[in-house]
Amino acid sequence: MAIGATMHTFEVDLSLIDRAVYESFTVRVARHPSETEAYMMTRLLAYCMEYEEGIAFAEGGVSSTEEPAVLVRDLTGRITAWIEIGAPDAARLHFGSKxxxxxxxxxxxxxxxLLASWSGKTIHRxxxxxxxxxxxxxxxxxxTAIERRNTMSVSVTEGQLYLTLGDLHLETPVHETHVA
Known part of the structure; x- marks a missing residue:
């Protein structure tokens, strides 16, 4: 019998100050048995930092081959934002960008x-x-602070991320480079 996903619930207070996005919401994250906690945390932070109407985790979970880990759909169902996590290959990025x-x-x-692995490969835009x-x-x-039920605060301003997860307080710059 296959092992099922572990469900984690996050009560999130979100402040994306540079984008003037201030929201409080609950998000349930299914952690697939093959998914590391680092991947899940990165996926959750991407969801928060890209937050807008229509955002969702892929319906097929992390094993979905037809959707990215996080995506945004408009009211017609068309994917408007393709958000990959981890180390996607160049062909997948090319497809998503198109x-x-x-x-x-x-x-x-x-x-x-990661950038070296994409070097010389065709990636649209x-x-x-x-x-x-x-x-x-x-x-x-x-x-280290992830539980099954979590209270989390995420604040991003001027390229700096402030995270409170339970009693843990962390901060980091968000490093941004471009694929090409």
Missing amino acids: LADRTAVYTHRDPAK ASEIPLRSFDPGFIDSAT
Whole structure:
């Protein structure tokens, strides 16, 4: 019998100050057995930092091959934002960039290695795709506070992320480079 996903609930207070987005919401995150806590935390932070009407996690979960980990749909159901997590391959980024109005990548891995893996490969509108990462150790530190039920505060201003998860308080710059 296959092991099912572990459900985590996050009560989120979100302040994206530069975009004037202030929301409080509850989000349930299904952590697939093959998904690391670092990947799940990066996926959750990407969801928060990209938050807008129509945002959702992929319906097929992290094993979906037809959708990114996080996406935004308009009222017609068309994907308007393709948001990848981790280390997607160039072909997947190319596909997503052609399909959606905008594409972004959030990684908990070494961004230099990721950029090197895409070097010389065809990626539609590569210069418009931001690759966002955090200081080394930030994601790993955040994962130590993950419970099944969580209270979380995320504030982003001028490229700095402030995270409170339970009793843990962390901050990091959001490093942004572009794919090409």
